[in-house]
Amino acid sequence: MHTGLVHQLDFDRDGKTIDFLSIPFSIDRSPYYQVKVPICLVRNGDGPSVLLMAGNHGDEYEGELSLARLIRRLEPGRIRGRVTILPMANAPAVMAAKRCSPLDGGNLNRAFPGDPTGTPTWRLAHFLESELFPRHDIVFDIHSGGTSMEHLATALIERNGDPDRHEQALQLMRSLGMPYGFIAENGPAAPTSMGAARRAGAIGVSGEFGGGGTATVDSMALTARAIDSLLVAANIMDGPVLGPAKPPEGPMQLLSLARHSQGIYATRRGWYEPAVRLGARVAVGDLAGWYHDLERLEAPEEPLLFAEGGIVISRRLHTHCEAGDCLIQVAEPVGN
Structure with a gap:
């Protein structure tokens, strides 16, 4: 009752479900407190399975706002397979407008593979890597520069030691319609969501969509196009939900940031x-x-x-x- 993470989700039920992942964590004002992480499941029969997540860092808003909008718009009849949406994965950090959780100082994107008996950030990381990510073919984790950084709009994958899986990830990254993309050389034990997705058998795709602790017309349009494009490329949807179909302005330029x-x-x-x-x-x-x-x-x-x-x-x-x-x-x- 006092450890782990609990939920009542049925991942195989068709339809649309909005619920919570609950993490027990006793605090001064509430001894039986639970951290509530919102989650949405949209399923329509057998087919591809994609997990969309944002709020890995709490002060990165393009993904949080876009996925909240997607929850309101996406209905089972629009898809084939399953879309799981985590609009604010590190919910305490989102509510505090901070990069890391104010409950335990946890940076979720440095907490994988997590610890089922640890503090909330590490319990969540353990659940994601060991239970949620393995249920999906693709994990798309949306980032931006946060409050302290301005970042070039850039898609991201981590290098996969399996050449076929790496090529699949590279093609999905190109499908996002971003002007730039880079391949991170973080190694098999990376404490990131992309490292966790790879270890869980999913193809991980990420990106930086803006920064400055804000959302702009351009950064929101780019994020919407990337989400729509990924779901179409994954053969889950046949057209966009968040915005009008708009082709990228040119081919993606690959970058290396390794030293x-x-x-x-x-x-x-x-x-x-x-x-x-x-x-x-x-x-x-x-x-x-x-x-x-x-x-x-x-x-x-x-x-x-x-x-x-x-x-x-x-x-x-x-x-x-x-x-x-x-x-x-x-x-x-x-x-x-």
Whole structure:
């Protein structure tokens, strides 16, 4: 009664079900408290099975809003097979508008494979990897840069050691209609949702759809197109639900982000001023920005130079920085 995760879902029942995953967790104001994680099942007979999730980090809103809208719009008659929707996977983090859960400090995307006797974030991660992900052919986890980061709109997969499975993931990633995509080299023991999906036998697809702790017209349109496109590519739907069908503007450019030298990191307290925009092509030695020290006004700002060339993929939005903060990253274009 005091451990694990409980639910009353019937994954094989046709129709539409909206319910909760419940995680018991005693707190000061409520000794029998349960963390409630909303979940929606939409099923129409046998067929492909896709899990859509957002709110892995609580301050990344494009996926949360889009999947909430999908829950309201998607009816069983529109699909073949099953769509499972987790619009705010780390629900405590979503409600607190934070990256990590305020209950246990848990970063869900670093908690896999989880622990069934741990605190809520680790119990949820264990349930996802051991029980929910294995029920699905595809897991699509929607991210953005969150409150502190601006991120280039980029699809993501993690490298799969099985060449056939890796090619399937690559084709699904291309189907999203995103301008950029990259393959993460996180290894078989990755604590991420994509690592968990791979270990569970599902094909994992993810992406970064915006940032800044907000949602924009462009980021929401891109997210809607990606969700619709994935469900069509998975042969679950025959047309879009969230938005009008709109082809991508061009082929996806693949990127590689595999070395720490592709980022610039703060080594002390300071204030960061960028010199380039997301998507800019830069060369080794180009100016990335300046680092100011407002506690020593007589000291000139320090120019920051790129150690590697490529395309600027992300940057820190918060000007005030501490040692260890990633200020900017540049990804290497690779062959398609």
